[in-house]
Amino acid sequence: MKRISSTDEVWYGVGFGLAGEVVVFDAETGAVRSSAEGGGGTPRDMAVDPDGSRLWVLEENEDASGGEIRVCPFDEGAVGACAHAAWVDGGGALFATNEGLWVFEHATYGSRWKVLREGTIAKGVHAPRPASVWREGDRVEVLSYGVDDDRLIRMSGTLTENGLVVATGLDLGSPGERPPTARFVPLSADSGLLWDVVGGDVALRKVGAEGAEEAVMLGVGPGIDRIEAAAVLSGAAIVLSTNTSWIVQLGEENEVLGVTAVALEGEVRRAGTFFSRDLATVGDRALVATDQGVRAILVEKEGKAAFLDDRFDGSRLRGPLLVVRASN
Numbered sequence: 001m002k003r004i005s006s007t008d009e010v011w012y013g014v015g016f017g018l019a020g021e022v023v024v025f026d027a028e029t030g031a032v033r034s035s036a037e038g039g040g041g042t043p044r045d046m047a048v049d050p051d052g053s054r055l056w057v058l059e060e061n062e063d064a065s066g067g068e069i070r071v072c073p074f075d076e077g078a079v080g081a082c083a084h085a086a087w088v089d090g091g092g093a094l095f096a097t098n099e100g101l102w103v104f105e106h107a108t109y110g111s112r113w114k115v116l117r118e119g120t121i122a123k124g125v126h127a128p129r130p131a132s133v134w135r136e137g138d139r140v141e142v143l144s145y146g147v148d149d150d151r152l153i154r155m156s157g158t159l160t161e162n163g164l165v166v167a168t169g170l171d172l173g174s175p176g177e178r179p180p181t182a183r184f185v186p187l188s189a190d191s192g193l194l195w196d197v198v199g200g201d202v203a204l205r206k207v208g209a210e211g212a213e214e215a216v217m218l219g220v221g222p223g224i225d226r227i228e229a230a231a232v233l234s235g236a237a238i239v240l241s242t243n244t245s246w247i248v249q250l251g252e253e254n255e256v257l258g259v260t261a262v263a264l265e266g267e268v269r270r271a272g273t274f275f276s277r278d279l280a281t282v283g284d285r286a287l288v289a290t291d292q293g294v295r296a297i298l299v300e301k302e303g304k305a306a307f308l309d310d311r312f313d314g315s316r317l318r319g320p321l322l323v324v325r326a327s328n
Contacts, residue, residue: 013027
């Protein structure tokens with residue numbers, strides 16, 4: 001991925017404003033480009049179609065017992081008026097693919113995966129809620145905490161002519177904390193980085209086709225109780241807790257070469273049920289949503305230096321967040 005400052009690439013940030021409105025903003029400056037009225041609920045998640053033509057928004061009702069999915073037209077940085085698409089039972093999270101919008105629900109009956117497409121929802125399948133989600137070919141891959149929150153398990157979902165099929169993959173062991181807070185970052189089809197909290201410190205385990213290796217501690221504790229999100233950017237990894245991010249310099253074999261802490265000057269939403277959408281990366285920067293606004297972190301020299309970008313004004317922006325590449 002090229003630097004965000006490249007003259008032939010334009011990226012938009014998508015998030016929410018102080019009044020719950022959907023906001024499209026400049027990913028370098030934070031300047032608002034367009035907005036659409038919110039539906040009155042609490043913003044909980046969003047997703048954008050792979051072709052960038054539609055934005056999906058999930059808003060939670062007052063007591064978090066359900067929510068509404070709304071769909072908004074999206075074109076070159078302009079978001080249009082949003083319309084009702086579907087209702088959600090309990091808590092929910094979204095993931096958009098070419099096959100449709102994947103909807104993950106967690107309610108009193110348990111956890112369920114569904115796919116919304118062409119105005120209808122494919123029959124749901126009971127499966128553990130995802131703590132991390134990504135795409136691998138025609139499959140949606142997730143890191144799950146297991147049925148009883150006691151195992152870290154890779155699972156996959158495929159939409160077939162006969163409906164949604166969910167399969168269980170690698171067992172990556174027990175979570176380091178209860179309730180669990182592990183996150184997974186894919187590097188290839190069968191490898192990735194598993195981040196967790198162990199004894200108040202951040203732990204990294206490399207994952208291959210056979211499973212997870214021994215944990216390497218970052219040495220940034222004590223007192224850390226959660227990881228909200230993790231990603232890779234600019235040859236490094238970024239790990240997000242509730243009020244701090246760590247830029248982890250990685251070697252050729254993904255060994256830890258150094259760690260830089262960046263205080264966020266605000267609190268990140270605790271995403272205890274599903275994956276977090278308060279961290280978005282593009283090029284050499286990360287956007288992080290806190291209760292005090294959206295912060296931009298610049299990462300230089302493969303993680304050897306990292307700092308908040310003072311030129312970025314995200315004080316009136318809130319998460320969840322996405323970054324979307326303009327088609328030019």
